[in-house]
Amino acid sequence: MKNDSFICIDNVSMWYPAKGNRVFSGEKRYVKAVDGVSINMDRGEILGIIGESGCGKSTLGRILARLENPTGGDVYIEGESTGNLLKKDPKAFRRLVQIVFQNPYDSFTPRDTIEEILMRPLNIHSIGKDKDERKKIILEALESGGLHPAEEIARRYPHELSGGQLQRISILRAMLVEPKFVIADEPVSMLDVSVRAEIINMLLKLSREKDAAVIFISHDISLTRYISDKVAVMYLGRIVEYGEADEVISNPRHPYTQALISNCGSIDPDEIMDKIKVEGEPPTPINPGPGCYFASRCFKASKECFKEYPATHDVGGGHKVACDRLY
Amino acid sequence: MDNVILDVRNFNVTYVNKYKKVYAVKDANFSINRGDSLGIVGESGSGKSTMAMALLRLLPEKSTEISGSAYFLGKDLVKLSEEELKKLRWKELSVVFQKSMNSLSPVHRIRTQVEDIYRVHNPKATREEIAERFIHLLKLVNLSDRVYNLYPHELSGGMLQRVSIAISLINNPKLLIMDEATTALDVVTQGQILDEVVKMEKEMDMTRIMITHDMSVVATSCNKVAVMYAGEIMELGYVKDVLKKPMHPYTKGLMASFPSLKGKKEKLQSIGGFLPDLSKKYEGCIFAPRCSSAMDICQKKPPVIEMENGRTVRCHLYGGER
Numbered sequence: 001m002k003n004d005s006f007i008c009i010d011n012v013s014m015w016y017p018a019k020g021n022r023v024f025s026g027e028k029r030y031v032k033a034v035d036g037v038s039i040n041m042d043r044g045e046i047l048g049i050i051g052e053s054g055c056g057k058s059t060l061g062r063i064l065a066r067l068e069n070p071t072g073g074d075v076y077i078e079g080e081s082t083g084n085l086l087k088k089d090p091k092a093f094r095r096l097v098q099i100v101f102q103n104p105y106d107s108f109t110p111r112d113t114i115e116e117i118l119m120r121p122l123n124i125h126s127i128g129k130d131k132d133e134r135k136k137i138i139l140e141a142l143e144s145g146g147l148h149p150a151e152e153i154a155r156r157y158p159h160e161l162s163g164g165q166l167q168r169i170s171i172l173r174a175m176l177v178e179p180k181f182v183i184a185d186e187p188v189s190m191l192d193v194s195v196r197a198e199i200i201n202m203l204l205k206l207s208r209e210k211d212a213a214v215i216f217i218s219h220d221i222s223l224t225r226y227i228s229d230k231v232a233v234m235y236l237g238r239i240v241e242y243g244e245a246d247e248v249i250s251n252p253r254h255p256y257t258q259a260l261i262s263n264c265g266s267i268d269p270d271e272i273m274d275k276i277k278v279e280g281e282p283p284t285p286i287n288p289g290p291g292c293y294f295a296s297r298c299f300k301a302s303k304e305c306f307k308e309y310p311a312t313h314d315v316g317g318g319h320k321v322a323c324d325r326l327y
Numbered sequence: 328m329d330n331v332i333l334d335v336r337n338f339n340v341t342y343v344n345k346y347k348k349v350y351a352v353k354d355a356n357f358s359i360n361r362g363d364s365l366g367i368v369g370e371s372g373s374g375k376s377t378m379a380m381a382l383l384r385l386l387p388e389k390s391t392e393i394s395g396s397a398y399f400l401g402k403d404l405v406k407l408s409e410e411e412l413k414k415l416r417w418k419e420l421s422v423v424f425q426k427s428m429n430s431l432s433p434v435h436r437i438r439t440q441v442e443d444i445y446r447v448h449n450p451k452a453t454r455e456e457i458a459e460r461f462i463h464l465l466k467l468v469n470l471s472d473r474v475y476n477l478y479p480h481e482l483s484g485g486m487l488q489r490v491s492i493a494i495s496l497i498n499n500p501k502l503l504i505m506d507e508a509t510t511a512l513d514v515v516t517q518g519q520i521l522d523e524v525v526k527m528e529k530e531m532d533m534t535r536i537m538i539t540h541d542m543s544v545v546a547t548s549c550n551k552v553a554v555m556y557a558g559e560i561m562e563l564g565y566v567k568d569v570l571k572k573p574m575h576p577y578t579k580g581l582m583a584s585f586p587s588l589k590g591k592k593e594k595l596q597s598i599g600g601f602l603p604d605l606s607k608k609y610e611g612c613i614f615a616p617r618c619s620s621a622m623d624i625c626q627k628k629p630p631v632i633e634m635e636n637g638r639t640v641r642c643h644l645y646g647g648e649r
Binding site for chain 1 (some may be wrong): 370371450483485486513514515516517518519521522540541542543544546547566567570571580581582583584585586587588589592594595596597600
């Protein structure tokens with residue numbers, strides 16, 4: 001249900017029609033990339049979404065930025081549907097919501113200098129009085145992102161910068177228009193570990209300063225724990241567990257989250273845990289039910305698990321788990 | 328000394344073209360004993376893959392210069408002829424790449440491909456013999472024997488990578504090199520494959536080099552680690568020593584940039600600056616410009632300092648002339 005939260009993701013689904021629809025029997029098949037996701041977010045909150053490849057986390061990100069229209073449900077910002085917001089005033093909506101993509105090498109025009117690239121959003125949204133003021137804003141932003149000397153960087157072309165620098169510029173560009181909602185889709189997975197920290201710390205700093213809500217999509221669990229206030233774990237298009245980041249990661253309740261975290265290597269050789277074995281591969285997102293989608297691989301599964309998708313249980317403190325075999 | 332599988336001394340790899348030389352691996356020294364598993368970690372551009380490719384002699388000869396020696400079971404890999412190498416490849420020395428699964432032919436069954444590969448070294452092997460062998464290997468990597476008769480498109484990425492690992496083991500190699508072999512896989516799949524590899528290693532008496540950028544992979548699956556930066560091995564030793572108590576400032580920096588799953592959230596650290604241009608020769612320590620503990624003496628080449636337990640550190644902080 002639609003409510004007063006700053007951002008309300010209400011039962012969002014994205015079903016892509018699958019190949020091989022049976023025309024004559026009238027039965028339709030869908031790839032359920034995102035299937036009934038509901039989350040509320042406050043202003044300035046950072047929500048991490050973790051899951052394996054193909055679980056629908058990037059699709060969810062695209063829906064939130066309204067790069068795609070969901071086939072079911074809707075996303076509300078301050079009570080208004082993002083679909084309406086976009087229709088009413090596309091410019092205002094794009095200023096409100098920004099997205100940072102995974103690959104910094106692909107997200108810039110190779111023919112423009114960094115200054116021209118950063119100037120564009122300012123021009124479009126009429127930020128700053130004239131060219132000089134805009135240039136000042138750009139240089140300040142570059143400096144604040146740790147890109148020295150800013151004058152020099154602004155003159156360069158994307159290919160003259162490293163991946164880490166480009167990703168920082170990509171985040172700066174998103175932040176220039178002071179969005180209230182930022183979606184970061186695997187922003188550091190292409191980068192080396194030694195520069196990751198800078199980017200993450202920068203994203204944290206900017207979102208705190210501007211009080212923006214951030215969705216941080218990642219498959220790196222320890223990184224997500226570091227950056228997020230809340231964490232949602234996705235499996236085959238559904239949220240299986242949601243709660244405070246520390247709580248979910250140190251005390252996972254859903255068998256899938258437990259398996260995921262136990263398989264996540266630590267850098268401390270003494271801290272090697274027993275891995276929970278998960279049999280097989282995720283089933284296809286084409287009609288995965290009935291029953292719990294994870295049941296066929298789950299070490300706790302019983303017969304009932306194959307009958308109906310489990311209800312979501314609150315295990316305290318807003319920690320929600322979609323599993324009936326908690327005890 | 329017959330316990331040593333691979334002994335690499337003063338190993339250099341340089342890429343050469345008309346205009347410049349790129350010194351990709353400089354003065355690498357290490358040796359691997361039987362049953363060891365050595366993890367080589369480093370960031371992109373640190374030369375870890377170049378080193379593996381050079382050891383396998385898979386780099387184009389026209390544009391690369393390799394010097395030094397790499398004795399593998401008594402034979403110097405650097406000097407072997409193509410014919411002699413052919414005898415070693417797959418049989419004694421095999422490799423799995425990040426995208427090894429893409430090298431499987433889409434139009435042949437796994438079975439056909441495995442038979443072809445096995446017959447390179449054993450031309451007279453019968454189908455039954457090969458099937459028996461390979462199905463045993465499939466079990467080791469946790470796949471059902473059904474896979475043997477399937478086409479690659481019928482399997483998922485994780486399964487194909489498992490098949491590639493099984494194929495690399497078909498001749499019972501003495502040394503297996505895994506170059507980011509589990510990087511492209513999901514956390515759960517990666518964790519399981521690593522477990523399987525460690526188990527299988529014990530069973531098959533195999534030695535392994537694991538190239539990765541992920542410290543946690545090394546922590547879970549190797550007993551020794553070499554940390555590479557800009558073509559040089561900065562620190563080398565047992566995992567339990569190096570990762571517990573990193574000594575080289577670069578290793579320390581690298582460890583601090585991994586967030587942990589447990590405990591307090593400490594502020595993530597990063598290493599400022601950039602990788603140096605490897606086409607230039609440097610007088611001093613290659614890491615000095617980014618190093619927080621750099622001193623005047625770091626303008627001079629740091630010595631490789633030997634510590635207890637076979638550990639080596641290339642840094643002025645730990646001795647040598649001051």
